[in-house]
Amino acid sequence: MLRAHAEEAAHNPLIPAPADLLWGFICFVIILALFWWKVLPAVKKLLDERAAKIEGGIERAEQAQREAAAALDKYNAQLAEARAEAGRIREQAREDGRKIIAEMREQAQAEAARVTAQAQAQIEAERQAAVTSLRAEVGTLAIDLASGVVGESLSDDRKAQALVDRFLAELESEGDKQKTRV
Amino acid sequence: MEHDLLKALFPTAPLAAGGAEFHAPSIEEFFPPVVLFEGTPFELNRIMIIRLIVTLAIVLFFYFGTRRMTLVPGRFQSIVEMGLDFVRVNIAEDLLGKKDGTRFLPLITTIFFLVLGMNITGVVPPFNVAGTSLIGIPLLLAVIVWFTFIYAGLRKSPGKFLRNSLFPPGVPWYFYIIVTPIEFVSTFILRPVTLTLRLTMNMIVGHLLLVLFFSATSFFLYEWQEAGLFRLLSVGTFAFGFAFTLFEILVAFLQAYVFALLTTVYIQLSLAEEH
Numbered sequence: 001m002l003r004a005h006a007e008e009a010a011h012n013p014l015i016p017a018p019a020d021l022l023w024g025f026i027c028f029v030i031i032l033a034l035f036w037w038k039v040l041p042a043v044k045k046l047l048d049e050r051a052a053k054i055e056g057g058i059e060r061a062e063q064a065q066r067e068a069a070a071a072l073d074k075y076n077a078q079l080a081e082a083r084a085e086a087g088r089i090r091e092q093a094r095e096d097g098r099k100i101i102a103e104m105r106e107q108a109q110a111e112a113a114r115v116t117a118q119a120q121a122q123i124e125a126e127r128q129a130a131v132t133s134l135r136a137e138v139g140t141l142a143i144d145l146a147s148g149v150v151g152e153s154l155s156d157d158r159k160a161q162a163l164v165d166r167f168l169a170e171l172e173s174e175g176d177k178q179k180t181r182v
Numbered sequence: 183m184e185h186d187l188l189k190a191l192f193p194t195a196p197l198a199a200g201g202a203e204f205h206a207p208s209i210e211e212f213f214p215p216v217v218l219f220e221g222t223p224f225e226l227n228r229i230m231i232i233r234l235i236v237t238l239a240i241v242l243f244f245y246f247g248t249r250r251m252t253l254v255p256g257r258f259q260s261i262v263e264m265g266l267d268f269v270r271v272n273i274a275e276d277l278l279g280k281k282d283g284t285r286f287l288p289l290i291t292t293i294f295f296l297v298l299g300m301n302i303t304g305v306v307p308p309f310n311v312a313g314t315s316l317i318g319i320p321l322l323l324a325v326i327v328w329f330t331f332i333y334a335g336l337r338k339s340p341g342k343f344l345r346n347s348l349f350p351p352g353v354p355w356y357f358y359i360i361v362t363p364i365e366f367v368s369t370f371i372l373r374p375v376t377l378t379l380r381l382t383m384n385m386i387v388g389h390l391l392l393v394l395f396f397s398a399t400s401f402f403l404y405e406w407q408e409a410g411l412f413r414l415l416s417v418g419t420f421a422f423g424f425a426f427t428l429f430e431i432l433v434a435f436l437q438a439y440v441f442a443l444l445t446t447v448y449i450q451l452s453l454a455e456e457h
Contacts, residue, residue: 018223021322022223023226024233032292
């Protein structure tokens with residue numbers, strides 16, 4: 001009992017024993033070193049990586065969005081260009097069509113004019129031929145008739161020929177007068 | 183020697199031979215016999231061995247928890263990260279901000295897990311005594327905190343630190359005759375003393391309470407052989423012992439949190455521009 005009291009007096013819980021401090025210090029140093037050099041750097045690295053990963057993901061998403069927007073713009077531009085091109089082509093075609101029609105019309109008109117002119121020329125030529133032959137025949141007939149009437153041949157006579165010509169000229173002018181009158 | 187070591191680690195309650203004498207726990211609980219290196223400063227007793235085991239457990243837990251960390255954490259890594267995040271986010275960065283929080287994080291983290299680990303052995307069989315119930319570790323940590331917050335303040339701005347600590351602004355000058363000694367004592371003397379005593383005394387009292395309840399239980403249950411109906415009291419004492427065991431778990435966490443938090447608060451006050 002007495003010994004126990006002496007021991008109790010020897011052990012004051014407020015005064016640390018050297019071994020208490022020493023072992024406490026060793027434990028503290030080991031754990032501090034562990035956290036300082038091993039655990040916390042590893043955790044920091046991990047957190048940085050995680051943050052980078054999240055930021056990278058956001059960045060990638062933004063990038064994708066930008067690319068999509070750019071693609072859409074490009075597509076719209078191309079579409080507008082294509083529309084303009086189509087419009088131009090349509091306009092050109094219409095223009096070409098008009099030109100072709102005009103040309104064709106011109107050609108047809110020229111052709112028609114040419115055909116008409118030809119026909120007229122032919123008619124004129126035929127008429128001329130008819131007039132010439134008629135004149136000769138009419139002259140002969142008239143002389144024949146006159147010879148018959150007068151009883152003498154006038155065929156070789158120059159006077160007779162001149163008479164016939166005059167007569168015919170009168171006849172012609174008579175006909176021209178009639179034509180103008182008509 | 184090995185037998186001695188085992189006996190020191192796992193002491194068995196001596197069975198009294200019929201004598202009905204109840205031994206109340208005393209402060210000698212915290213001064214178990216020396217096991218190794220007797221007479222040197224490296225004297226190892228039960229509590230020192232418990233401290234070394236706790237240190238080993240902390241080293242293993244965090245070494246394997248952070249050896250191969252992956253971006254998507256597994257179960258074990260999640261637990262380790264949760265513990266570290268609690269100190270980093272809720273204590274260090276919350277009070278000190280990102281920059282100073284990172285600076286003092288190793289010390290704060292060490293204090294939290296060291297104190298928590300040493301406290302929790304108070305309720306972990308077969309240790310059943312907290313490594314912090316001897317004043318050495320609390321005192322050591324308090325002294326380290328004391329140096330740290332003075333270092334933090336002097337490093338940041340010696341003039342501001344001393345003015346804020348000793349001559350709080352907003353006080354008429356003639357009050358400094360009273361205020362300055364009070365501030366000096368409270369900042370430079372009472373801070374480490376309260377840190378030390380709060381932790382040590384919580385652990386000592388917690389252990390004594392548990393020993394009291396459980397030794398009373400065993401006394402009523404079988405040591406006191408003519409107990410009769412008093413034997414029923416063992417149910418009550420055991421229930422109290424159980425309840426206080428749960429309470430001691432809470433206290434273990436709470437004291438670790440308080441120690442780490444106060445460390446951070448003291449550093450924060452040293453770094454503050456104005457109070």
